[in-house]
Amino acid sequence: ASAQIGVTGLAVMGRNLARNFARNGYTVAVHNRTPRRTRDMIQEFGQEGAFVPAESPAAFVAALERPRRLLIMVKAGPATDEVIEEFAPLLAAGDMIIDGGNAHFADTRRRERALRERGIHFVGTGVSGGEEGALHGPSVMPGGSAESYAVLGPMLERISAHVDGEPCCTHIGTDGAGHFVKMVHNGIEYADMQLIAEAYHLLREVGGRTPAEIAATFRRWNEGRLDSYLIEITAEVLAHTDPGTGKPFVDIVQDAAEQKGTGRWTVQTALDLGSPVTAIAQATFARVASARTELRAAYRPLPGGVRQKLSPDEAERFTRDVEQALYASKVIAYDQGWTMIRDAAAEYGWDIDLGAVAKIWRGGCIIRAAFLDRIRAAHAANPDLVSLLAEAGFAAEITEAQPAWRAVVATAAQHGIPVPAFSAALASYDTLRSARLPAALIQGQRDFFGAHTYRRTDREGSFHTQWAEPGRPEVRTDT
Ligand code: 2AM
Numbered sequence: 001a002s003a004q005i006g007v008t009g010l011a012v013m014g015r016n017l018a019r020n021f022a023r024n025g026y027t028v029a030v031h032n033r034t035p036r037r038t039r040d041m042i043q044e045f046g047q048e049g050a051f052v053p054a055e056s057p058a059a060f061v062a063a064l065e066r067p068r069r070l071l072i073m074v075k076a077g078p079a080t081d082e083v084i085e086e087f088a089p090l091l092a093a094g095d096m097i098i099d100g101g102n103a104h105f106a107d108t109r110r111r112e113r114a115l116r117e118r119g120i121h122f123v124g125t126g127v128s129g130g131e132e133g134a135l136h137g138p139s140v141m142p143g144g145s146a147e148s149y150a151v152l153g154p155m156l157e158r159i160s161a162h163v164d165g166e167p168c169c170t171h172i173g174t175d176g177a178g179h180f181v182k183m184v185h186n187g188i189e190y191a192d193m194q195l196i197a198e199a200y201h202l203l204r205e206v207g208g209r210t211p212a213e214i215a216a217t218f219r220r221w222n223e224g225r226l227d228s229y230l231i232e233i234t235a236e237v238l239a240h241t242d243p244g245t246g247k248p249f250v251d252i253v254q255d256a257a258e259q260k261g262t263g264r265w266t267v268q269t270a271l272d273l274g275s276p277v278t279a280i281a282q283a284t285f286a287r288v289a290s291a292r293t294e295l296r297a298a299y300r301p302l303p304g305g306v307r308q309k310l311s312p313d314e315a316e317r318f319t320r321d322v323e324q325a326l327y328a329s330k331v332i333a334y335d336q337g338w339t340m341i342r343d344a345a346a347e348y349g350w351d352i353d354l355g356a357v358a359k360i361w362r363g364g365c366i367i368r369a370a371f372l373d374r375i376r377a378a379h380a381a382n383p384d385l386v387s388l389l390a391e392a393g394f395a396a397e398i399t400e401a402q403p404a405w406r407a408v409v410a411t412a413a414q415h416g417i418p419v420p421a422f423s424a425a426l427a428s429y430d431t432l433r434s435a436r437l438p439a440a441l442i443q444g445q446r447d448f449f450g451a452h453t454y455r456r457t458d459r460e461g462s463f464h465t466q467w468a469e470p471g472r473p474e475v476r477t478d479t
Helices: 012-023 035-048 057-062 078-092 105-117 131-134 146-159 176-205 210-221 228-241 263-272 276-292 293-299 314-348 354-360 369-380 392-415 420-433 438-450
Strands: 005-007 028-033 048-052 071-072 096-099 121-128 138-141 463-467 473-478
Touching: 005 012, 005 057, 012 028, 012 035, 012 048, 012 131, 028 035, 028 369, 035 048, 035 263, 035 392, 057 078, 057 463, 071 078, 071 146, 071 369, 078 096, 078 105, 096 105, 096 146, 105 121, 105 176, 105 473, 121 131, 121 146, 121 176, 121 392, 138 146, 138 354, 176 210, 176 263, 176 276, 176 314, 176 420, 210 228, 210 276, 210 293, 210 314, 263 276, 263 314, 276 293, 314 354, 314 369, 314 392, 314 438, 369 392, 392 420
Parallel strands: 005 028, 005 071, 028 048, 071 096, 096 121
Antiparallel strands: 121 138, 463 473
């Protein structure tokens, strides 16, 4: 037994994580259901570090130092349960099974509970950054017990990305907290991508810019407060010309967005938690709608907005306004994600450091951005921060951006350019800042048809109006 960690499941993510551990000086046992894959990996990368290839589960487990640390990198779902059932009987009390796949946090909670009863730590761990991140330093979001983190944490921190010398890895919370936070990361990623896509669409259709010009604009924005991996790669994609046709790459790609489902999980879970993640939801629905070919064909003949050509000066100004709208919408989308994490922490009893979540997303993951350091700092300055908009710096930026943000959404509506995420973010802002909402009327409607009762602004208690009686008398229902 000489390996500090073992990795089973050697498809590209598992293989790259194993290589990352080995390159950081750890001895890594490697195993795969089909031994051929293990042999291929050792042949190709064996000289990168200390690997112990194992062809059987028994040999794999025997290669691990105790307490054993066994990282599973197989397809999320039934395969994970199968692999757990294969290895758990071979383990001893205090050993750790780490699931680095994209599991649903509810599955992680179930698995953690079942393994805890057998004395085994189950550490559901979010890993973001794709294949490159896995190899060179991902953002790592481990859940599970504090006890397991004490043993495992230093290793995960070492292989994670680092920003300002700090690892992009922290103990998120118990049981499924790591996979939950990874799910919300992906939800935020959907919103960020959609917002950037809407900005592109506006600059092209309203601003009259070419994809190459928009790429240049995004590169400029990437030097300011929007500096992020997603803006950077968007500029690359927009600047790319299809070699076969000489057309902009974006024009030869079918406009039906796909998804692997983490955005959908985020929205489904948000509804259960009562978290208003409207920008994330709109981003998810925008992908779904884009792929509805028949519906799009049915709507296609219908009239759109009025297109007006902007003068060069107007186009300049519009570009600046879109930057403001994009930034403001992004703040709202991220705030929605953090609200959801806070709600889940209360629901599931997780002690999540909301600033630390921002800190470990500064590097390694897809939404990595300078912006996340601002979120980290806001939470560090005020651990009880309820919303980013309650922080003076963000509040000032939104205040400044607000007129341009409204103008952009209004222009989009006039021109008939869909901006579901921009509009949802703005509506969320206006909803949450309104002194009075028409929710009072909704309560009246509910009381009218279903006697659902309402609360008054001027007195304690629950009330019902007897709508069918003459004079519509009010009765108190909670006494
Ligand atoms: P394989 O090479 O034997 O197919 C991604 O599919 C990775 O997960 C692969 O390494 C694959 O192993 C592994 N995997 C998928 N389903 C599995 C299962 N039910 N049991 C063990 N490994 C599995």
